[in-house]
Amino acid sequence: MAAPTELAVEPGGRHRAGQASPPGCRPSLSxxxxxxxxxxxxxxxxxxxxxxxxxxxxxxxxxxxxxxxxxxxxxxxxxxxxxxxGGHLLEEIPADWRAALTEIAQRTRQSYQRHPWALNVAVRPALGLNKLRHLEQYLAVASRITDDPDEQVRIIHSVSDLVVGCTLRELSGQAYRAPIKRTGHHGDGPAPPLEPQPGFDELVTAEELPRLQALRTAGCQLLAPRFEHALGWLLDGIEAAHPGVGQACPRAVGAPAPDPGLVGTAATTRMLPKKRA
Amino acid sequence: MAAPTELAVEPGGRHRAGQASPPGCRPSLSxxxxxxxxxxxxxxxxxxxxxxxxxxxxxxxxxxxxxxxxxxxxxxxxxxxxxxxGGHLLEEIPADWRAALTEIAQRTRQSYQRHPWALNVAVRPALGLNKLRHLEQYLAVASRITDDPDEQVRIIHSVSDLVVGCTLRELSGQAYRAPIKRTGHHGDGPAPPLEPQPGFDELVTAEELPRLQALRTAGCQLLAPRFEHALGWLLDGIEAAHPGVGQACPRAVGAPAPDPGLVGTAATTRMLPKKRA
DNA sequence: TCCAGTCCTCGTACGGTGTACGACGGCTGG
DNA sequence: CCAGCCGTCGTACACCGTACGAGGACTGGA
Structure with a gap:
């Protein structure tokens, strides 16, 4: 369950799986x-x-x-x-660029939360087809903000960096509060409200950390999610840097919207080579 | 070389290293x-x-x-x-909040670039003393922007999330372009300009990815650093959300500025317990 | 002087990992 | 009938984290 993309897999092993499936079509390895x-x-x-x-x-x-x-x-x-x-590609991209970026970001975030292991894999640079598709969707939005390709890339990176950084922090936080026995359930319940660290007090009472101490007595929770705030600020900054973008909503741009079949079919395509062994 | 903090280590093993060092003071394990x-x-x-x-x-x-x-x-x-x-604590925090946040962010970034392994360790939630000191420095700046503790935390998180996300992406990018033999040198040279992926073309020429294709023909490099842009936008958004902060620079606030001695001495302090074995 | 006890070191062993190598059966085309 | 490939897999090797327990050095008290 919970496999990101659910699709019929065509058999065919190592070398060039491009041909049609042989008649004996059991879903062997791939x-x-x-x-x-x-x-x-x-x-x-x-x-x-x-x-x-x-x-x-x-x-x-x-x-x-x-x-x-x-x-x-x-x-x-x-x-x-x-x-x-491939699991968090959008089927349809909202017309409003803020809404679109927010949606992409949140989809990505949810995807990370469903598959926390992905953050440990994210260091990996491999540029797969789905990565390119993801970029393409981002680009579809960014190109509505500016025509400068470099600027588009900067926008995309800033948003996706924020997503990754925020999710990484949140997941390490909740990895803490469930220190052992990480069974399947990750985000069950709204998370206990208070700072959960045992022994936290001993360290913070040090006179060296007055503001943290104040924060603690104020009952402020350090691990509050609030990703939307950060994204909102970032989008505000982007918007301010690109005046005349906010209102002229150029109708729903024909989003590439990869038809579900295609997403799957080509997904078997070899990743780009990484080592030239 | 390149150890983040250089300091005299006091001997004394597992249990409570608080006492003074015994006369036979060779720098045994710790x-x-x-x-x-x-x-x-x-x-x-x-x-x-x-x-x-x-x-x-x-x-x-x-x-x-x-x-x-x-x-x-x-x-x-x-x-x-x-x-x-502990390796990227500031000795002095700039008076201007933008400059301060920028400096903290960039110091952190440089630190990650010097120690790329840290990103793989960052998933770990352990709340050590130096983590708290780092937070304290962030708080010293955020408290000049707003008095709301929750808002302070949101600001801090948004900035540090951007740092982590951006650095993570950049490092995976350059991990790609030096796919094997990751010896000591990481950031030597300004990085080759063009998209380095071999076989990149085959994938992108797919008619499915028009904008990426356009980007490529435009000679735009996907892996451009430009962290400052993203941070600038984010700070713009924060500034816009907190009017009346930009100008009234309340002199150089007495930064906690942990004296170098202290940073080291207490650093042997046990991390907060993680498992309750 | 002897002894008990603590601190610190470390050799061995067990179960796990990634994977190189080569053997083996079944299928296909000549 | 047979050569050759495709796909499968057993064995072996080096390395990993670490449980267990032996043992040495040094201490303070009897």
Missing amino acids: PQRLALAAIELADAEGLAAVSMRRLAASLGVGTMTLYYHVRDKDELLDLMWNEFL | PQRLALAAIELADAEGLAAVSMRRLAASLGVGTMTLYYHVRDKDELLDLMWNEFL
Whole structure:
């Protein structure tokens, strides 16, 4: 469950899966199936549980079988990352640029929260097809704000950086408050309100940290989510830097809106090569 | 070299290192020394090279000796993280709040760039003393913008989130362009200008990604740094949300400015407990 | 002087990991 | 019938984190 993209997987192993599926069409192994199974594992038991042995076992095959479909564990992670990115592509992009950027950001955020392991994989640079699709969607919005390509890129990066940074912080925070036994449920409940750290008091009472102390006595919670505030400020800044953008809403631009079939079909496409072994 | 904080380490092992050093004062093992050695290792050969065996070897002791000073490898990572954070505390906080936030952000950024492994450790929630000091410095600035503690926290988070997100993206980008042999040098040279991905063209020429294609033909580089733009926008938004802050610069507030001695002395202090074994 | 106790070190061993190598069966085309 | 590929997988190796317990150095009290 909770696989980011649900789609029929065409068989065909290592070399060029482009052809039509052979008649005996059972859903044998494939990079995508590997990725989906690995994601399921990571969602359920954390990224550390994704070992080649466990993944193979969960697929009912021998360990080394995986290495026929995947060069590395790194490549497996790349595939997971690509699949993850495909999971939060928008079907339709809102006409208003603020709404659009907000929607993309929040979808991404939710996706990270559903698949916390993705943050540990995010360091990986692999530029997969879905990453490009994601960028394309961002670009569709940014191009309504400015015509300068460099500026478009700056806008996109600033928003997506904020998303990643904020989500990373939030997830480490809630990783704290559930220090052990990270079973499947991550965001259940609205999170306990107070600063949960035991022994927090001893450290903060140090006369060295007056403002933190004041914050604590004020009952302020350090881990409050409030991502929207930050994004709002950033968008305000962007808007101020690009006058004459706010009102002239140029109707719903024909969003690329990748038809669901396409998203899946080409997803088996090899990631871009990373090592030239 | 390049250890974030350089300071005399007092000996004394597991239980309460508070007392004065015994006469025979050779700099034996200590959590701090472990952390510093581990950081040196991680700087030189990446986080993956930091194994208990290698760390022990680099210190000239047996592997299991480490476990007398550290409960876990996790605790070692916590110590590294704490030491890392201590490495970019400001000695003096600029009077102007924009300059102050910018300086904190950039110092943090540079620190991440010097120690890229820290981003992989950043998922860890451990609230060490240096983390609190870092927060305190942020708070010293945020309290000049608003009196609302919750708003202060929101401001701090938004800035630091942007820093983390941006740095994470940049480092993965340059991790790409130096795919193998990640030796010590990370940011040498201004980075090659063009989109370096081999095979990038094949993917982008897909008619599915028109805007990316346009971007590429426009010669725009996707991995341009330009962190300052994003931060500028964010600060603009914050400033706009808090009118009457920009000009009334209330002189150089007496920054906590932890005297260098203090920063070091207490740094051996145990991290806050994470697992309640 | 002896002994008990604490601090610190470390060798060994166990179960886990990623993966190189080569063997093996089944299918297909000549 | 047979060569050759596709896909599978067992074994082995080096490395990892760490539980366990032995042992040495040094202390303070008897």
